[in-house]
Amino acid sequence: MHKLLLRAGRVSALLAFLLGLAAPGRSWAQGKYMTRGGHISFFSASIMEDIEARNDKVAAVFDMATGQIAFSVPIHEFQFKRTLMQEHFNENYMESDKFPKATFTGQLLNAAQVLKQLPTATQTVEAEGNLTIHGVTHKALVTGTLQLRDGQLVVFAYFNIAPADFSIDIPLLVREHIAKSVSVRINLTCDAVSPALVSQP
Numbered sequence: 001m002h003k004l005l006l007r008a009g010r011v012s013a014l015l016a017f018l019l020g021l022a023a024p025g026r027s028w029a030q031g032k033y034m035t036r037g038g039h040i041s042f043f044s045a046s047i048m049e050d051i052e053a054r055n056d057k058v059a060a061v062f063d064m065a066t067g068q069i070a071f072s073v074p075i076h077e078f079q080f081k082r083t084l085m086q087e088h089f090n091e092n093y094m095e096s097d098k099f100p101k102a103t104f105t106g107q108l109l110n111a112a113q114v115l116k117q118l119p120t121a122t123q124t125v126e127a128e129g130n131l132t133i134h135g136v137t138h139k140a141l142v143t144g145t146l147q148l149r150d151g152q153l154v155v156f157a158y159f160n161i162a163p164a165d166f167s168i169d170i171p172l173l174v175r176e177h178i179a180k181s182v183s184v185r186i187n188l189t190c191d192a193v194s195p196a197l198v199s200q201p
Helices: 001-018 083-093 111-117 172-175 194-198
Strands: 031-042 051-063 066-073 101-108 123-133 134-147 152-160 182-193
Touching: 051 083, 051 123, 051 152, 051 182, 101 111, 101 134, 111 123, 123 152
Parallel strands: none
Antiparallel strands: 031 051, 031 182, 051 066, 066 101, 101 123, 123 134, 134 152, 152 182
8 A cells, every 4th residue: 555655655746846847837947858749669589479569649748957857658659460369468468557657767868068069069868767557666767868869859869668577467378479578669759848938927
């Protein structure tokens, strides 16, 4: 029960952070970037079958003043080539009705140095934080790049996850169809939070 309350608290805090940035009347600090249409995909290669899914509904915020990062992925929005595969993903593996979102909250490492050089060149970065999938949270180190392009913050990240680490149970019958390590790619194009919102009532 205590763990459930802690988990609910973390999710509520993340949602409040994401939704709070979009709330009217909020005073905005310059240097924040956000998107609600980020792209994430994963790929599983195995001897039996390759599996790939895409999702264009990632919400993310970056606070460039502090180096803080948060993103939220609605699990139901992953699209597969085969409808049956998508149904099994949501109903049997991810239990998407019970665990509707995957989240990451973290902090850029060496943020001050990265942010100092970001205006002039693409920066390779590492972010450390908490990755929550299927209701299970683990510490994660994510490698990626940041680039400022035409006033937008462009983010790319790549990492691997093991379904077993997040208590995602793969039935024995199809276990050979899914790799033990799944590759994940994230592409985000974030808009600067408009300073004009500061003056709104």
